[in-house]
Amino acid sequence: MAFAPSSTPSPAPPAADAHASATGAARGASEGVHLPDTARDLVKILVAGPFGVGKTTLIDSVSEIRPLHTEEPLSEASAQVDDLAGVRDKSTTTVAVDFGRISLSGGVVLYLFGTPGQERFRALWDDIAYGALGALVLVDSRRIDASFDVLGLVEESGLPYAVAFNAFPDAPRHHTEQELRGALDLEAGTPMVTCDARDSDSSVDALLALVQHLIDRNAPEDAR
């Protein structure tokens, strides 16, 4: 299937990422899912953030396939304390992990994994993060504290990351960049951008901010 990004942003609000792909079955579950023959280097980036921050919306806006999801079992220990607020249809101890795929030029295939960032998903997080290039941490400026867990997990895992504020229409606009950096306790070198997860160009820009950060931090000191 050829890559055909939508030219207009989806009118849907950038919320409720859990199970956003549940309606995808109608599009044909297996249509276009198989890898292109040109696929050579498979890389992944985590799109991390709390429930409802727009992870699946961002993945959907740039992915060539309708985002798929796997049901990942949670450990018994986490099931006892699972906070199901904001999670619909959760009668079992699994969490849906959405992912999307973008075939880039040069045989590179980029996978985006929507990764829930709560501490109770640590084992799942470690498994998904293995071998990842880095993480794009999505933050909702209306509830910054919901992202503290995920930032903690990213930093502990040692994954390089960038922060993207998903621009919800009713988000407060009076914060300065410095205030937001302070609230999240970001290092000076960590990129921080604003994006509209519904808009593919905007989402690509956020991913580019992360990838550029990866390039810069790997460059030899004297080449900077």
Add this chain to the structure above:
Amino acid sequence: MTGRPGGRPLVPAYLSTGGVARPSRPQLERLSVLTGTGTPPPAGLPAAQLALLDALDDGSLTVVEAAALLRLPVSAVRVLAGELVDRELVLARAPIPPAGRFDPDLLERVADGLRALKHT
């Protein structure tokens, strides 16, 4: 297929692998690429392994994509794929090694590829 639209999988994950909990090949990753070898499956191949093999008829899939299509947890597909590799019915190719992800050339190609996606 073991999945049915809009519901729980017909075969629970712990039965799909015949009770085997650990893959014979621990190195299978989410992004390991599975490709059918084209060898006809032997009679009596467990249904879940057959379902995975069927999904590879039309082309290669990563482990995580196969899991999504078959509505099985990634851990179960790791077991099934490992058994199919042991039977030489499937080839598994690892994604880039973790050390290779910091290859400057690879990162530049990712950045170039992303820029090419933009409409403006």
